[in-house]
Amino acid sequence: MDSKAEVQLSVVIPTHNRKEILRSCVYALFAQNISHNKYEILVIDDGSNDGTEEMIQDAIKKSPVSLKYFKQPKKGPAAAKNIGIKNSRGEIVLFINDDIIATPSLINEHIKFHDKNPDKKIAVLGYATWHPKLKITPFMYWLENGGPQFDYSGIDSDKTDWRRFYTCNISLKKDFLLTHGLFDEDFPYASYEDIELGYRLADRGLTILYNRNAIGYHYHKINSILKYCKYRRKIIGKSYWLFYQKHPELNFFEEQKIFNSLSPKIQKEINKIMKIVKEIEYIITSFTLVYSEELKKNLYSYYSIITDHYFLLGIAEGMGKDIPNFNKASRLCIKGINNEEEGNFELAIKKYSAAKRLSRGFLPIIHLIARCYERMGHLEKANKIYISLLKKEGSRNHIKTRLNLTLNYLREKKRDQARREFKRILSYKLEENVLSIIHYHFGSILKKNSFLVESKKEFKEVLRLISQQFKDFESGAHFHLGEIFLAERDIERSKEEFLECLRINPEHRKALKQLLSILNNRFQEPVSKKILIAS
DSSP: OOTTSOOSEEEEEEESSOHHHHHHHHHHHHTOSSOGGGEEEEEEEESOOSSHHHHHHHHHHHOSSEEEEEEESSOOHHHHHHHHHHHOOSSEEEEEOTTEEEOTTHHHHHHHHHHHOOOTTEEEEEEEEEOTTSOOOHHHHHHTTTSSSOOGGGOOSSEEOGGGOOTTEEEEEHHHHHHHOOOOTTOOSSSSHHHHHHHHHHTTTOEEEEEEEEEEEEOOOOOOHHHHIIIIIHHHHHHHHHHHHHOGGGOOOOHHHHHHTTOHHHHHHHHHHHHHHHHHHHHHHHOTTTOOHHHHHHHHHHHHHHHHHHHHHHHHHHHHHHSTTHHHHHHHHHHHHHHHHTTOHHHHHHHHHHHHHHTTSOHHHHHHHHHHHHHHTOHHHHHHHHHHHHHHSOGGGGHHHHHHHHHHHHHTTOHHHHHHHHHHHHTTOOOHHHHHHHHHHHHHHHHHTTOHHHHHHHHHHHHHHOOTTOHHHHHHHHHHHHHHHHHTTOHHHHHHHHHHHHHHOTTOHHHHHHHHHHHHTTOSSOOOHHHHHHO
């Protein structure tokens, strides 16, 4: 084709050692139902040694589209995608993975959406799902239906947010990228490099529209949950740790869970669950007509426990690369956590303090010490730790620390100090979606500690701030408000909140359980779940 013709869209595909599936990916792009001079394909080879270059050079000879090939030493997909952006000619850049097989209308659907929405801040997210030729295992089904793969099922409008900036199938204007930022090349894996960019671009006004008709099929067979978790989930955990290092304002993970994941006792429990999972999977795949929905729900809950465990192990591995003497320090933390569980707080403090010295003041370990003092009732000692942390480093890096300090002031009935600390958090000029997350987590902490009036205010603020796309936080805020009204014996308002939660998220089992409980207390005959759903 004429390489000088005007190109409207550039498809950027990073790849590493996936020659055969890449061939299918590229040839599917040759067969688009749109004029070939409207788009180009750029393949960026991230240090492959499996014959990828020869295969692409052969494809270039046969291509009806402008197909370009670039090669770099292995640096990761973030660096590869940046090469693609810089060498693209289209005003729109479409990112897809090398295992995505485009449907014939994929490119046309992206272009149509951008034509209707010419604003430079608009991105278009397409849909990705398993390829029809794959045999979908129970685990693969769960991954994209409530699991941690792609949360398309959580999108219930034509917009979504930066948490779904999935570069398996997303397009945006090249000028907007060049003006406001490219991928961060510190990310070495295909994980969180896209979400991190989405977060930064959201701060510059990025809006993501969802086009369900821009379909790409994900051709990636997963035969073993264990192999998937030991490789993919750990990588995601390591990448999350890097993401948190760059954006500490989004850190709400619990340190205890991360250190606990390293415990041999926990690993033994995970191994037991793995055996149960294999037995359930055998029943489901061998006797498809007899297994119950309850069995499936149990299986999915086990999947969640296993994948979360390996995600936490990945975070711990990420920590280990950055923190001195991490292995010794983490063993001390595990002992300290066990001491806490046994009620031996003084010994736990000694273990944590030794771990702190070994790690040269690692922040999560300092938080463990402060939390232990809180459990002992020594709030002043915990507060001294938090105040010391806030003096040492930038406040933005310690939103979680300031939240803990705020809560302790409330416990001590020092409401003026608590109000002052929380106002400082709100003064950091954070994006509204991030503020809504902070209000949500703080509301949860307040509710857990029986500060119902303050908690209610936080969840109402979540609903005021939150965009339609943050479905999980919105439904969660309604659920928590329902429980608060229930504790206050305001049954009617409680029922309204649980109903609103279920309207947003019909799968919210806790809200359904609470609503059934309320209704069954009003009627002599028990109200069934089926009747409620039908109504």
